[in-house]
Amino acid sequence: MKKPEVEDTAHYPEQYELYETPAFKSPLSRRSFFKQMGGGIAAFLVFTDVLASEVLGNLDTKEKSLAEDTIAAWIHINEEGKITVFTGKVEVGQNIRTSLAQIVAEELFVPVAAIEMVMGDTRLTPYDRGTYGSLTTPQMGPKLRKAAASVRELLTEMASQEWKVENGSLQMEKGFIHHPGNGDKLSYGDLVKGKKLLQKVNEEVAVISPEQWKIAGTSVSKVNGRDFITGRHKYVSDMKLPDMLYGKILRAPANGASLERVDTEKAKQLPGVTVIQDGDFIGVTAPDSQSAAVALAMIEAEWGKSPQPSRKELFQYLKDQGEQKEQKAEVEEAFQGSNLQLEQTFHIDYIAHAPLEPRAGLAQWEGDQLTVWTGTQRPFGVQEELEEVFGIPKENIRVIMPDTGSGYGGKHTGEAGIEAARLAKEVGKPVKVLWSREEEFKWAYFRPAGVIEVKSALGSDGDLASWEFHNYNSGSAGIEAPYEAGVRNTHFHSSRSPLRQGSYRALASTANIFAHECQMNDMAVMNQTDPLKFRLQNLKDDRLIAVLEATAQAFGWNQSKPTGHGFGIACGAVKGGYVATCAEVQVHPSSREVKILRLAAAFECGAIINPAHLKSQVVGCILQGLGGAMFEAVDFKEGEILNPSLLSYQVPRFQDTPELEIVLVDRKDLPSAGAGEAPIVGVAPAIRNAIFDATGVKLNNLPMLPNGVVPDVG
Amino acid sequence: MKINVNDKDYTVKATGNPSLLEVLREQMDLTGTKYGCGEGACGACKVLINGTPAISCITPVASVQDKKVTTVEGLEKNGRLHAVQQVFLEEDVFQCGYCAPGMIMSAVALVEKNPNPSKQEIMESMQGNICRCCTYPQIIHAISKAGKI
Numbered sequence: 001m002k003k004p005e006v007e008d009t010a011h012y013p014e015q016y017e018l019y020e021t022p023a024f025k026s027p028l029s030r031r032s033f034f035k036q037m038g039g040g041i042a043a044f045l046v047f048t049d050v051l052a053s054e055v056l057g058n059l060d061t062k063e064k065s066l067a068e069d070t071i072a073a074w075i076h077i078n079e080e081g082k083i084t085v086f087t088g089k090v091e092v093g094q095n096i097r098t099s100l101a102q103i104v105a106e107e108l109f110v111p112v113a114a115i116e117m118v119m120g121d122t123r124l125t126p127y128d129r130g131t132y133g134s135l136t137t138p139q140m141g142p143k144l145r146k147a148a149a150s151v152r153e154l155l156t157e158m159a160s161q162e163w164k165v166e167n168g169s170l171q172m173e174k175g176f177i178h179h180p181g182n183g184d185k186l187s188y189g190d191l192v193k194g195k196k197l198l199q200k201v202n203e204e205v206a207v208i209s210p211e212q213w214k215i216a217g218t219s220v221s222k223v224n225g226r227d228f229i230t231g232r233h234k235y236v237s238d239m240k241l242p243d244m245l246y247g248k249i250l251r252a253p254a255n256g257a258s259l260e261r262v263d264t265e266k267a268k269q270l271p272g273v274t275v276i277q278d279g280d281f282i283g284v285t286a287p288d289s290q291s292a293a294v295a296l297a298m299i300e301a302e303w304g305k306s307p308q309p310s311r312k313e314l315f316q317y318l319k320d321q322g323e324q325k326e327q328k329a330e331v332e333e334a335f336q337g338s339n340l341q342l343e344q345t346f347h348i349d350y351i352a353h354a355p356l357e358p359r360a361g362l363a364q365w366e367g368d369q370l371t372v373w374t375g376t377q378r379p380f381g382v383q384e385e386l387e388e389v390f391g392i393p394k395e396n397i398r399v400i401m402p403d404t405g406s407g408y409g410g411k412h413t414g415e416a417g418i419e420a421a422r423l424a425k426e427v428g429k430p431v432k433v434l435w436s437r438e439e440e441f442k443w444a445y446f447r448p449a450g451v452i453e454v455k456s457a458l459g460s461d462g463d464l465a466s467w468e469f470h471n472y473n474s475g476s477a478g479i480e481a482p483y484e485a486g487v488r489n490t491h492f493h494s495s496r497s498p499l500r501q502g503s504y505r506a507l508a509s510t511a512n513i514f515a516h517e518c519q520m521n522d523m524a525v526m527n528q529t530d531p532l533k534f535r536l537q538n539l540k541d542d543r544l545i546a547v548l549e550a551t552a553q554a555f556g557w558n559q560s561k562p563t564g565h566g567f568g569i570a571c572g573a574v575k576g577g578y579v580a581t582c583a584e585v586q587v588h589p590s591s592r593e594v595k596i597l598r599l600a601a602a603f604e605c606g607a608i609i610n611p612a613h614l615k616s617q618v619v620g621c622i623l624q625g626l627g628g629a630m631f632e633a634v635d636f637k638e639g640e641i642l643n644p645s646l647l648s649y650q651v652p653r654f655q656d657t658p659e660l661e662i663v664l665v666d667r668k669d670l671p672s673a674g675a676g677e678a679p680i681v682g683v684a685p686a687i688r689n690a691i692f693d694a695t696g697v698k699l700n701n702l703p704m705l706p707n708g709v710v711p712d713v714g
Numbered sequence: 715m716k717i718n719v720n721d722k723d724y725t726v727k728a729t730g731n732p733s734l735l736e737v738l739r740e741q742m743d744l745t746g747t748k749y750g751c752g753e754g755a756c757g758a759c760k761v762l763i764n765g766t767p768a769i770s771c772i773t774p775v776a777s778v779q780d781k782k783v784t785t786v787e788g789l790e791k792n793g794r795l796h797a798v799q800q801v802f803l804e805e806d807v808f809q810c811g812y813c814a815p816g817m818i819m820s821a822v823a824l825v826e827k828n829p830n831p832s833k834q835e836i837m838e839s840m841q842g843n844i845c846r847c848c849t850y851p852q853i854i855h856a857i858s859k860a861g862k863i
Contacts, residue, residue: 093808231785289740654854
């Protein structure tokens with residue numbers, strides 16, 4: 001793969017959000033897959049099944065794939081009544097394997113255990129742009145719900161014809177349709193007889209309303225949970241193929257360095273080792289990972305570094321390199337005309353996703369057919385990347401994504417899989433490439449750094465008279481503040497990023513909402529208004545108001561607090577999820593150490609599909625967000641990452657966990673939205689506002705307190 | 715050399731002084747034990763050596779000769795999960811699950827020593843294990859129940 005230019009990556013965060021592909025890109029030949037499998041599809045598809053590749057050679061690649069508007073593209077019922085669901089979405093810990101199965105089970109009146117989810121396999125599942133942007137629940141959920149309800153319609157139709165009875169008189173239960181009069185029953189498997197359901201999905205089909213849900217809306221446990229607690233689940237990093245070799249890639253010492261001289265002779269002498277060189281791409285393969293690492297270490301390389309900005313000049317650089325945007329005279333006029341003005345700047349550092357499973361890829365060539373197993377949030381995107389790298393038709397490339405050791409927006413790319421495929425092609429054997437923790441820190445991508453400037457003013461009535469907001473580089477997600485303002489001017493200024501940057505849980509919403517919520521807090525304080533009341537006065541969004549009030553109540557916002565303690569509140573809406581967060585902190589009077597005593601959050605994302613897993617996402621967002629809020633930051637100098645390890649880059653641990661109170665607001669009258677992102681946005685500003693409340697110090701940079709101590713003067 | 719893992723003797727290659735983690739995963743296909751950082755900072759690779767939790771990524775395999783190694787695969791006895799696994803399963807603790815084996819091995823060591831740990835004791839004892847999904851509260855809750863089974 002071409003190394004991304006700095007310019008190309010400048011818009012990564014939003015690029016993925018806006019990326020629209022042609023309506024349908026066809027994965028190959030699912031029909032022949034079904035032919036191959038006959039009725040026994042479920043038995044074959046115990047996934048993470050590396051043997052899957054054995055079947056591939058027999059597939060006829062010329063057949064047309066199943067159209068996305070047919071039921072069969074999404075759901076198959078075999079002769080034994082086992083239901084298989086196909087989706088291009090992938091599981092990285094959001095527990096959508098469970099929630100999507102619940103949605104289908106609900107419509108088909110079967111237990112969740114009757115359903116097998118086939119996910120993120122470019123050969124077997126319909127095209128999918130990727131698992132990001134909290135889109136699974138609002139988009140894939142309804143799609144599968146309609147497909148399942150269409151199956152239900154078909155089944156009842158078939159049974160009513162068989163029995164010559166009225167369609168509406170039939171009852172469905174646990175995989176059977178019951179005759180209204182004579183006690184007979186037919187199983188789904190008997191009705192479908194293993195045939196593909198080529199009927200179209202009925203877009204107008206009646207679905208079960210959330211008020212009637214019996215399986216959706218309940219806390220079903222992770223469907224394959226046992227595999228994880230026994231160590232049986234095979235992540236890509238755990239997979240092994242016969243004759244497989246381990247690959248390692250030679251990396252530059254710094255971002256943007258170019259290879260000037262290389263000597264691979266010593267490495268080549270090692271038994272079992274192959275060195276592969278293609279321009280700047282140099283890799284080794286060996287029968288075990290240790291030999292591969294030794295071989296890599298024996299390659300002598302000299303690199304030429306290119307001058308580039310370091311962390312200490314980062315924010316000035318982002319501002320200087322930012323694009324210019326129009327000013328609005330009326331906004332400046334309204335600002336100048338007010339007695340209560342506030343102008344602040346916020347700095348946001350780069351942070352790393354640090355997924356616990358570093359990037360991993362396993363590649364196997366069989367003739368001109370390539371199969372790549374890799375932990376990516378975009379299997380179809382990686383398929384396209386591989387198509388570009390090898391110049392072979394997409395139909396010859398299969399990308400498979402087994403449930404992976406997390407992503408948080410950090411695994412949109414497929415580097416390890418592509419590297420494995422390059423090495424495997426040269427060496428003629430399957431190759432697995434596992435990134436080290438250091439590689440993951442240095443050569444993945446980061447949440448963008450940014451500079452945010454906010455200027456706002458209040459009218460005499462306590463309403464916002466003007467609002468001016470500029471974000472340099474960190475992104476435009478969530479940039480519009482939810483508050484009403486007399487006049488406003490909001491701009492995202494793209495800039496040049498010294499480091500490779502990309503998506504991260506909630507994208508730039510975390511940074512933008514941090515700035516909104518600090519600014520609103522400080523204006524409330526200037527105006528001597530309670531920060532909750534001030535927000536409510538300037539908000540019209542009922543859903544945001546509802547979570548603010550729910551959080552305040554759960555937290556006890558109006559309670560008194562001991563000296564040295566501070567309360568803070570913040571709220572935000574991201575992709576259909578509404579969150580408000582309250583924090584209580586204690587600042588030690590002499591050491592100035594901060595202790596986060598408790599956090600409360602109310603979250604609403606429409607009708608809840610799985611309360612326990614939703615709560616887990618909310619808790620996970622809040623605690624992960626605590627890292628970026630308090631101490632996480634990527635340190636770098638002239639293109640070199642200075643803290644590329646879990647010893648030097650601090651992430652939240654057990655002892656960082658404060659008391660948490662989570663309120664889930666279930667709105668059965670509203671469509672379900674995603675929850676893996678929105679709850680992260682409230683934690684940083686709530687804590688910052690609580691520290692301000694306790695000390696009068698404004699901490700306007702993320703992370704706020706890398707050493708945990710509040711400076712004396714804000 | 716010979717090592718004993720999950721009550722079975724294995725002959726493994728120790729040339730080049732590989733880590734216990736590498737040997738478990740590559741030579742024995744015991745892939746439940748995970749690589750997370752390679753420097754003992756995350757706990758994903760935890761195993762028990764003579765019942766004491768140890769970080770297998772920085773433990774040379776040569777050092778476990780004549781000792782008993784237990785990995786997550788060795789906890790299940792005759793199809794019955796260890797009490798800690800059982801409670802982690804019932805409490806439905808995990809998101810991505812990659813930290814699970816290391817968490818469970820640390821928790822087993824803790825609960826076998828102290829069946830009723832306080833929240834503070836759990837947090838201190840588990841501090842070396844990272845869950846990037848941050849399911850810490852669920853893990854604390856599960857461990858506090860495990861000793862009572």
